[in-house]
Amino acid sequence: MPELPEVECVLRGLEKSLAGERIESVKVLREQSIACPSAKSFAKLVPGRVFSDFVRRGKYLLMSFDDGSGLACHLRMSGALVVKTKEEEKDKHLRVLFKMQSGKELHFEDMRVFGRLWFVKSSTKFQEVIPALNKMGPEPLTDLTHNYLQEKLATRSQSIKAALLDQELIAGIGNIYADEVLFLTGVHPQTRASDLSTAKLKKLVENIRFVLEQAIVAGGSSIRDYKDSFGVNGNYQNEALVYGRVGLSCTKCERKIERVKLAGRSAHFCPRCQRR
Ligand SMILES: [Zn+2]
Numbered sequence: 001m002p003e004l005p006e007v008e009c010v011l012r013g014l015e016k017s018l019a020g021e022r023i024e025s026v027k028v029l030r031e032q033s034i035a036c037p038s039a040k041s042f043a044k045l046v047p048g049r050v051f052s053d054f055v056r057r058g059k060y061l062l063m064s065f066d067d068g069s070g071l072a073c074h075l076r077m078s079g080a081l082v083v084k085t086k087e088e089e090k091d092k093h094l095r096v097l098f099k100m101q102s103g104k105e106l107h108f109e110d111m112r113v114f115g116r117l118w119f120v121k122s123s124t125k126f127q128e129v130i131p132a133l134n135k136m137g138p139e140p141l142t143d144l145t146h147n148y149l150q151e152k153l154a155t156r157s158q159s160i161k162a163a164l165l166d167q168e169l170i171a172g173i174g175n176i177y178a179d180e181v182l183f184l185t186g187v188h189p190q191t192r193a194s195d196l197s198t199a200k201l202k203k204l205v206e207n208i209r210f211v212l213e214q215a216i217v218a219g220g221s222s223i224r225d226y227k228d229s230f231g232v233n234g235n236y237q238n239e240a241l242v243y244g245r246v247g248l249s250c251t252k253c254e255r256k257i258e259r260v261k262l263a264g265r266s267a268h269f270c271p272r273c274q275r276r
Helices: 004-018 039-045 146-153 160-165 175-185 198-217
Strands: 023-028 034-036 051-057 060-065 070-074 079-085 094-100 104-110 116-120 258-262 265-269
Touching (some): 004 051, 004 060, 004 079, 004 104, 023 039, 160 175, 175 265
Parallel strands (some): 034 116
Antiparallel strands (some): 023 094, 060 070, 079 104, 094 104
16 A cells, blocks of 8 residues: 555656646546546546646645645545656556646556545635544654643554554554564554653654655655556565565664564564564
8 A cells, every 4th residue: 555655756756847838628438536626527527727736745646736626636546646758558457547738647447446536626625525534643754742642542452553544643654664664663563552652752753764765765665556647567576675575684783683563563673673
């Protein structure tokens, strides 16, 4: 599943390729991919608009047009927004096709069809159409502080790993980066969220920033078929310290990396560097 760094990479790529581009036509090949309004209205309302601003909030891509209306996208499990030329071969999981006046094309590809697109009128804010945006926690790269975490986690009996995955606590962190952050902080994923000391929380916030920024630089992770807006796979998985490394040696102490089931996902950790 694309997480914050992958979505950020997609967004930056789209901004480079599409800012100032006017959409000529829209073809919806799978109605389910359009969350709002109806697929029919979407195909009618979007053409003629010009891409202007590109913002990420959590894992949502929020693209504004120059008339104040906008296009939002959540990639979910397997969605991808890829800029192509009309000569390029179409992916068999192409769900929505945007043709630009310039000849460029924006392809929304989505094998599992969990990804969604929204069109928002100029008089409407993204939050009014996507309620999850209102409940979302602070952006980890810019707005997250250890004071905020301390206050929020004080009453939480859940594990720190489950807490990190909660989008209402912090926006955009998913399974891969949560495991990496906890390893660097030396915290076992099953530690009670309320048990982390102030010093550990400070370290945690620093490591969240560090890991996410590193991943953005690496172009995201390519685990589960992620690709950016140029159709290129990321490289972060080659740099992962614990994620996907079960049975391999810890890079710090050489103990074997282990995995436990937690909050319906798997958590990867080093039993020596991350003692409970
Ligand atoms: Zn270790």
